[in-house]
Amino acid sequence: MKNRVLILGGQGRIGAGVARDLVSHTSMQVVITGRTKKTGPAFAEQLGPRASFMALDLADRSRLEAAIADTDLVIHCTGPFHHRDGTVLKTCIERRVDYLDVSDYRDYTIAALALREQAEAAGVTAIVNSGIFPGISNSMVRQAAEQLDKPEAIHLSYVVQGSGGAGVTVMRTTFLGLKRPFKAWIGGEWQEVKPYTGRQTVQFSQGPGSVYWFDMPESYTLTKTFPVHTVVTKFGVDPDFYNQLTWMAAHWFPDELMHNPETIEFLSQVSHQMTSVTDSFSGIGVRIRAEVLGLKDGQSARRTALLTHENTTAACGIGTGSLAELMLTGEVHKPGVWTVDEALPTPLFEKAMASRGIQILFE
Structure with missing residues (x-):
């Protein structure tokens, strides 16, 4: 050892x-x-x-x-x-x-x-x-996919409560992820998607949550591991008003502003200070939904893995x-x-x- x-x-x-x-x-x-x-x-x-x-x-x-x-x-x-x-x-x-x-x-x-x-x-x-995501979420996909004879589509949804217990570095990562469109594997081809679009309400083990398109490495890597035609990766925050603020940053702020390191740092610091206040009532947990669609015994089937944890960083x-x-x-x-x-x-x-x-x- x-x-x-x-x-x-x-x-x-x-x-x-x-x-x-x-x-x-x-x-x-x-x-x-x-x-x-x-x-x-x-x-x-x-x-x-x-x-x-x-x-x-x-x-x-x-x-x-x-x-x-x-x-x-x-x-x-x-x-x-x-x-x-x-x-x-x-x-x-x-x-x-x-x-x-x-x-x-x-x-x-x-x-x-x-x-x-x-x-x-x-x-x-x-x-x-x-x-946690990526990481545990990838293994949840594998768990679900192995229960099917032929996986065909993967839908991953993540919701973090408040700061998730993380530091300002995670905030920087979020805002850096808003800077440019990314390629998503949809219907057997790579399509360009803009971050924080496609709002969707999904059901987790402890209730619904709102999620948006977000560039994650698993949106690329899972297409190499599994022979599927679609991989969806969506992310959101609870409480929902943080989603609204992030949406505004992604859609209203000029591109040149969002490409400025000083802007990213300012937004990250402000967000970290805000969540340090709201964490007391929102919590700092995480919810994951890993849904795999495909075939089982010749019939259409779905397997969904769900995880909830009270502390995202832990x-x-x-x-x-x-x-x-x-x-x-x-x-x-x-x-x-x-x-x-x-x-x-x-x-x-x-x-x-x-x-x-x-x-x-x-x-």
């Missing part, structure tokens, strides 16, 4: 969630990093004797390479991944160290998957897009932490670069969710 984990960005909200999961459910040695000693040392002390902090700037290549070489698994949590290249993954391949990330950006994902042959030749298992930590545990114990060993749905067999996914008390319902 390998037992040393390096969490890049471990003092951020998402990275901290992953660290908590690993310390709670495994016996691994966890090293968390951050560019400064802002909160990291105190957080590592809070986690206990198996955790430590390392000051590390990803721009410092020599220190990054040394840190990666001294570990068994690197977990990359330093988003937004719109601003990341493949340096960390490439270094892991060169140093023959396994890799896991929480990336959620299509272009980054495509570039990472292009390194599959290099990772396979090096014997490195690298998995991208872990967490759920993300569970999705990544449980997969990291399976990689470190050798239960998931698949040299190459893969998405979660490609790398994680359903029985292992179900085992991992059960170990963390996550219940997935089917209808």
Whole structure:
């Protein structure tokens, strides 16, 4: 069993969630990093004797390479991944160290998957897009699809309550996702879709929620895993007035304004401050609906997986932490670069969710 984990960005909200999961459910040695000693040392002390902090700037290549070489698994949590290249993954391949990330950006994902042959030749298992969505949601799709003889269409819907317990980085990711139209696989062809259009009310396990088209890496990757003619990825926020504000930013703000980094930062900071107030009554949970349409015994059929969790960030930590545990114990060993749905067999996914008390319902 390998037992040393390096969490890049471990003092951020998402990275901290992953660290908590690993310390709670495994016996691994966890090293968390951050560019400064802002909160990291105190957080590592809070986690206990198996955790430590390392000051590390990803721009410092020599220190990054040394840190990666001294570990068994690197977990990359330093988003937004719109601003990341493949340096960390490439270094892991060169140093023959396994890799896991929480990336959620299509272009980054495509570039990472292009390194599959290099990772396979090096014997490195690298998995991208872990967490809650993408991540657990991908495995929910696989669960549902395997119950059909022939999956034909996938519809994914996500609703986050308030901030989801996440930090300002997630807000930046949301607003960056409004900057340009994206390609969606609809009816067997790629069609251009504008973010935050196509409002739809869908039923989750704890009531309805409103969702909109949003660019997710799984809108691309699931078309490669499953022979389907349609993949829909929609996202929304509860309370609904945040959806209205985001819709206005996507449709009313001039393109040149939304392409300005200062605008993105301003909107992100304002949104984070607003949700810090409204989280007290909205909650910070997440709802996922993964619906797969297809054929079963020659008849049209539908399988729908539903998940509800009270804390979005904690759920993300569970999705990544449980997969990291399976990689470190050798239960998931698949040299190459893969998405979660490609790398994680359903029985292992179900085992991992059960170990963390996550219940997935089917209808």
